[in-house]
Amino acid sequence: MIPELGHFALIAALVLSLMGMIVPNVAIRRGDTRMMALADPIAFGQFLLVAIAFGALTYSYIISDFSVVNVAANSHTAKPLLYKISGVWGNHEGSLMLWILILSLFAAAVALRGSALPLRFRARVLSVQSMLLVGFLLFIIFTSNPFLRLDDVPFEGNGLNPLLQDPGLAFHPPMLYLGYVGLSVVFSFAVAALIEGEVTPLWARWVRPWTLAAWIFLTAGIALGSWWAYYELGWGGWWFWDPVENASFMPWLAAGALLHSSIVVEKRDALKSWTILLAIVAFSFSLLGTFLVRSGVLTSVHAFAVDPARGVFILAFLALVIGGSLTLFAWRAPRLSPSGLFGLVSRESALVLNNILLSTFAAVVLVGTLYPLILEAVNGSQITVGPPFFEYAAIVLMSPLVVALGFGPLLAWKRGRISKPLQILVPALIVGLVVFWAVIWKSAGGIVMTGMGIGLAIWLMVSVMLEINDRTGFSKKPSAFFKRARSVPRASWGMSFAHFGLAIVILGVTVSEAWTEEVLRLMKLGDTARVAGYDFTLEGVKPIAGPNYTAVRAAFLVTKRGHPVARLAPEDRVYSDPPMNTTEAGIQPLFVGDLYAVIGENAGEGLWSVRLYFKPFISGLWLGAGFMVIGGLISLSDRRQRVGAPSGRRRRRKLPLQLEP
């Protein structure tokens, strides 16, 4: 009964979203404001119905109702509750349900902010959002219905891929989807602006919090995914340039570029058509990611069951949404002429440079991801594009970005002078260069890149601090720091946090890539192996039983110069349904780096194959991502983001004077 209720709710949601797509446009044509206002309750209704459908599916998973095909194929009674729930989105149909849940949630959120947006514009935005919902609902109902029943009810389900049975992965997809789908709002805003034929600084302010929210979720989602790969896949890697990873990285880059370019639209009424294009492209990347995962066009560890019918549907949808919006863009772009002009050395120029580098990087990742596909389509040869290509691009494009990043926030709008930031940043430049030379000097030969990476990271960190100092006048009058710090807009603090986070990530990547130590060997009980000055002693190996797996768990004692540092307990698990091996690395993060141990096969005669690593400062990756997320949240909490919310008189008066990234 419950699954039928869910099925019915899906169909009702389709009807309502068709209404949501058509009604506002009719209303705008007629100039009927009461009819336009209907867009809000329709959006709430859509969300309610989709939430009911999603709830019905989740319920079927929790009670293990194997009469539902989807549950039987992906769940199992012996799974812990958390994985029964996360199993809902651990498969094709369920992940689409999560997708539309979030899509309708965002539409409802737009409606809820209500008075912040003019009625006519809001109605336009919600009608575009409804159109997206129609597409996805049709897709679900006709090709991927999660509520189909089985006549012959199996006694037990097939279980969830054991690799996905992990807390990190339980939350990774929802985070990423919040990011992907968050960009749908940005897309709807852009399309609505194109239809209306005008992009104003106000538009940029409306769209900014949505971009920021999507970017925060993407950052967190990508970080969670890489953290999962790091400890679950068991060989210490955290990023593989897999097509689907790239598919999440491209929207992140585009959203990052959009965050910066929309500032120029807001402050200076320039870069308008470029910003609209970025908004469309960012969401297109999200859709492309969905397509690549499900159509079976590319090989990936993330691929769900491949079904050409689904592929054709998504392709058609892609053509309609991306093709349609870009055609609209080509038609309307000439109307979006900029009014603000700016000099070559100015904050605007710095932001343009940021945009050029970020979007070039996104384009390079796109080419690298699709090149094998295009080549195969052209002449049938199969190749793969490996990490060296992407890493080279990252170094070439991100290095100038980081250098410019130190200067950007210190430049004046409109027409700045390079001498001002230069004066302020001299210490950062010196520190960065000194560190660069120190690294090269200390371990001469072949590590110029390492020196450069660390030098850049330090340069950026010091620049951020000098910029804060400049803003708050800390060195001139330390006692007034807190008072002045409070008057600095939160958006600026957010920027500083996010930029600092980027510096930490660069440091983490560079240091861990350069100085990771790895030992592979066979050990028996009592053996000790030395890795980077740490002694790993294998103290025991014993079999254990989990709820739906059996495993061997090793016990390592790690000491340094005789002093105990940590105990590690890596596991090698064998799941029963479906049968599969997974490794659970034993990891102990220390301040200087991670101790990382993996237990492998029993090689006979009491010998176990083990892999031991010392990964210096790898936590910097996730620490840095954490800084970026916090920076984003601080910026999101800035009053001015809440357009339409009552703002204090003092702030309103200050508005034109505020300098902001």
Next chain:
Amino acid sequence: MTGFARYIPILVVVGLLLVFLKMMGDGRNPKEIKSVLIDKPAPVFVLPALEEGGAGISNADLQTGKPMLVNFFASWCVPCRAEHENLMKLAYEKGIPIIGIAYKNDAAKAREFLDELGNPYAKTGLDRDGRTGIDWGVTGVPETFLIDGEGIVRYRHWGPIAGDTLEQRLVPKMEGLQ
């Protein structure tokens, strides 16, 4: 953005969509890596028989003038069980000779596997350490090669011959040879 520049995004997208359409249309499996052996002589191999005291197999067994299949299998491989029924059908209903190669398998266990499910193979060799598999470019079991009567590889089937892959992919290739 005025002039021609504003059409660039849409043109790029149309191009990409056409590529996607083409790639989806040919029904390929993206996980499948093309075999470099197609239309080339089968790699040289000599393997001991799986049965105790049986005669071993070698390239000479491929040049009988009649098309045949070479199937890499293992008792530890689950998809091999899935395709076994189809192999039996091919051998006993369609009369196709199949040469089995037990890949990285314990001889006793491989024999047990055939005792349990039935033996579709005309001859069976044992590739204990997987060296022959490497020469043939086997990426995993099961993999099946279609050899014409002259010992030339004509088709490589990646993964199990299960479901409708038998009728849709393998049978047409075999009919093409006869």
